[in-house]
Amino acid sequence: MKAITKSIIALSFLAVGSAQALEITSNDIQEGHPMAKTFEYSSWGCDGGNLSPQLMWKDAPAGTKSFAITAYDPDAPTGSGFWHWIAFDIPATVNELPRGVDIKKLGGMESRIDYGTVGFGGVCPPENDGMHRYQFTVWALPTDKLNLQENTPAAVVGFTLNSMALDKATLTATYTR
Numbered sequence: 001m002k003a004i005t006k007s008i009i010a011l012s013f014l015a016v017g018s019a020q021a022l023e024i025t026s027n028d029i030q031e032g033h034p035m036a037k038t039f040e041y042s043s044w045g046c047d048g049g050n051l052s053p054q055l056m057w058k059d060a061p062a063g064t065k066s067f068a069i070t071a072y073d074p075d076a077p078t079g080s081g082f083w084h085w086i087a088f089d090i091p092a093t094v095n096e097l098p099r100g101v102d103i104k105k106l107g108g109m110e111s112r113i114d115y116g117t118v119g120f121g122g123v124c125p126p127e128n129d130g131m132h133r134y135q136f137t138v139w140a141l142p143t144d145k146l147n148l149q150e151n152t153p154a155a156v157v158g159f160t161l162n163s164m165a166l167d168k169a170t171l172t173a174t175y176t177r
Helices: 002-018 154-164
Strands: 023-025 055-058 066-073 082-091 132-141 167-175
Touching: 023 132, 023 167, 055 132, 066 154, 082 132, 082 154, 132 154
Parallel strands: none
Antiparallel strands: 023 055, 066 082, 066 132, 132 167
16 A cells, blocks of 8 residues: 555656746846836836837646736836736737737737726836836636727736636836836
C-alpha cells in the first residue's frame, strides 16, 4: 500500500509540476519599473505619446479560443480605480501586440475606458499624487467572442473576464507625475 501511495503522490506532483501558467512580458515595460512618457496620455493635462506598450504572452492553457487585454490603475483617486484599456475577442492565434497596436486589425474589439473613449488611453496620474501602478493583464478565454459591445461598462467587462477566464497573467509597471 505504501508503494502505491508513493506512486500516486509522485504522479500527482508530476502532473501539477508540468503545467505552465500563462505568462506576459514586454519589451517596453518591466515589472515594478516606471514607464516611459511614450505611454502617457495626451490630454487631461498630460502630453505623452499615448501609445500602448508592446506585449507578448506564452503558455496559454488548453481550450483557449481568444484573449483579452486590460490595463488598470488601482491607485487612481476615484474609489474604484481607473480603466486605461479593455480589448477582447483577440484571436487565439495572436500572442503578441506591437506598440501602438490597432486591435481591430487583429480581429478584436475594444470597449469604452474611463477617459470616456474607446481604445488605449495612456497613463496620466494626477500631479503630485505619488506613484501609480498600471496592471496590464492578458486573459485566456474559452470562447472566441464575448458578445460584449463597445459601450459595455468596464465593470461588466471585468466581471465577465473574471467569471470565465481559463487563466490570466499580469505585468505591473509604474508611473509618477
